[in-house]
Amino acid sequence: MTPIDGRAMARALTDRIAADVAALVGDGIRPGLAVVLIGNHAPSEVYVARKIAEAARAGIASFEHRLPADTDEAALLALIARLNADRAVHGILVQLPLPPQIDAARVLDAIAPAKDVDGFHPVNVGRLSTGTGGLVPCTPLGCMMLLDSVIDDYRGLNAVVIGKSNIVGKPVAMLLLERECTVTVTHIATRGLPEIVRAADIVVAAAGAPRLVRGDWVRPGSVVIDVGITRVTDTAGKARLVGDTAFDELGHARAATPVPGGVGPMTIACLLANTVRAAEAAGRG
């Protein structure tokens, strides 16, 4: 089995993005990313800090907006309206999850589709499902780049997606369908999941269930992408990240991504890529 090194791929992609940013800056456009974080959800703090650090490495300006946990929806919508109108801001990311008093769907609807670097606005979702461009969600985009590093021809391959979320399962299924894979989307109510996974050439595990996919679910020669990240404390009291697959049992797979060091770093690199795309599109007017 070849481990797919998401950290190295993300570093290479970020270097290419930095070159694109330098060219844009030469044309008088500094790509800008606004990151909105509400409350103090610990993992969100970690992710947002990483996004801002990586943006800086690529030369992208970032604008961090931190709002208290009890912020109401109207205040958040007002901030989004300001960011939509701000010419220095090409990308807007509202970190999820949002506190319960805020309706996430209404917030995502309010982001200008051209600045929706998460690809969660219904216009971008529609564009993805019709194959007519638009901004594509970062984690699914990262999954496809990781797959592209080992697969040339997707036509007719069986792809099994585990998880039907709007942020990973559904969009990654659309991207695999676009490549003419035979796509099966499975979820919590799916019966006979191990058998379904055993028929897969490509497995994308995005269920958020630690070590759900065991070695004997995976057929020899398949490619496994692990999107799950669960924080666990081991018997020695040490915090660790666990994916949705038992990576140590995947020796017979063709290739697989580890957690950490797989999809996570690519998600951030793709956020930067989307921000540069948005800035280029805005520059063309």
Ligand SMILES: Nc1nc(=O)c2c([nH]1)NC[C@@H]1CN(c3ccc(C(=O)N[C@@H](CCC(=O)O)C(=O)O)cc3)C=[N+]21
């Ligand atoms: N609006 C929005 N857009 C997102 O894209 C979004 C979000 N909300 N909410 C949360 C999820 C999660 N997510 C991750 C990004 C990077 C890593 C990452 O870099 N992971 C490292 C390890 C990180 C660590 O050490 O904790 C790795 O897998 O190697 C993980 C998870 C983006 N998300």
